[in-house]
Amino acid sequence: MGKIYYLMGKSASGKDHIYENLIQETALDLKPFVLYTTRPIRSGEQDGREYFFVDEKRLSELREAGKIIEERMYSTVQGPWYYFTADDGQIDLAKHDYLGIGTLESYLKLKAYFGEQAMVPLYVEVDDGLRLSRALERERKQTEPKYAEMCRRFLADCEDFTEEKIAEAGIVRRFSNNSTPEDCFSEIQNFVEQQKKL
Numbered sequence: 001m002g003k004i005y006y007l008m009g010k011s012a013s014g015k016d017h018i019y020e021n022l023i024q025e026t027a028l029d030l031k032p033f034v035l036y037t038t039r040p041i042r043s044g045e046q047d048g049r050e051y052f053f054v055d056e057k058r059l060s061e062l063r064e065a066g067k068i069i070e071e072r073m074y075s076t077v078q079g080p081w082y083y084f085t086a087d088d089g090q091i092d093l094a095k096h097d098y099l100g101i102g103t104l105e106s107y108l109k110l111k112a113y114f115g116e117q118a119m120v121p122l123y124v125e126v127d128d129g130l131r132l133s134r135a136l137e138r139e140r141k142q143t144e145p146k147y148a149e150m151c152r153r154f155l156a157d158c159e160d161f162t163e164e165k166i167a168e169a170g171i172v173r174r175f176s177n178n179s180t181p182e183d184c185f186s187e188i189q190n191f192v193e194q195q196k197k198l
């Protein structure tokens, strides 16, 4: 039976970067598990790669069709943004292993939906000061930097990723991304290789 490897961590902890590297590692043979969002696409992102970028009308259609596994709404400085996971036929655990990115909350809902044995959490951590400076550096490179939203995300993370919530989600193993991206990636790569042998 296949597994869903699920990357989690606070904003700017390096999930996208690690995701890209893991997906490209052909030996791991992980298929992308793509979530949906109604937030505007950022420069450098591609529809169907980081997320499926859809509008609220599409979300309503999927809701009405009973296809939503989990959904979250964030009140941002640009209005409400929805992030959601849909049972749209992309997952076939009889055939493949998958890699997704999400939150603790979505991880718990996926665990309830697909079963605990199907889910492997990959929790990435970076010291707050370092993470904030990486977030700022990343935002500066955007054509229209959204600093207020960056700050909101940083503060919201403190509530979304409390130690209690991490423990409640059953997350024990943590991967530090304080050092180089290569160090963090190779630690996760080794872990996934071990898991695939189980």
Ligand SMILES: Nc1ncnc2c1ncn2[C@@H]1O[C@H](COP(=O)(O)OP(=O)(O)OP(=O)(O)O)[C@@H](O)[C@H]1O
Pocket (backbone or CB within 6 Å): 009, 010, 011, 012, 013, 014, 015, 016, 017, 018, 134, 135, 137, 138, 177, 178, 179, 180, 181, 182, 184
């Ligand atoms: N180990 C590292 N050392 C230095 N910079 C890093 C490292 N890992 C990631 N970065 C940089 O930090 C920034 C945030 O990384 P990334 O966008 O991958 O984070 P994320 O967790 O996907 O963020 P978000 O959840 O906000 O989308 C990027 O500019 C990335 O290039």
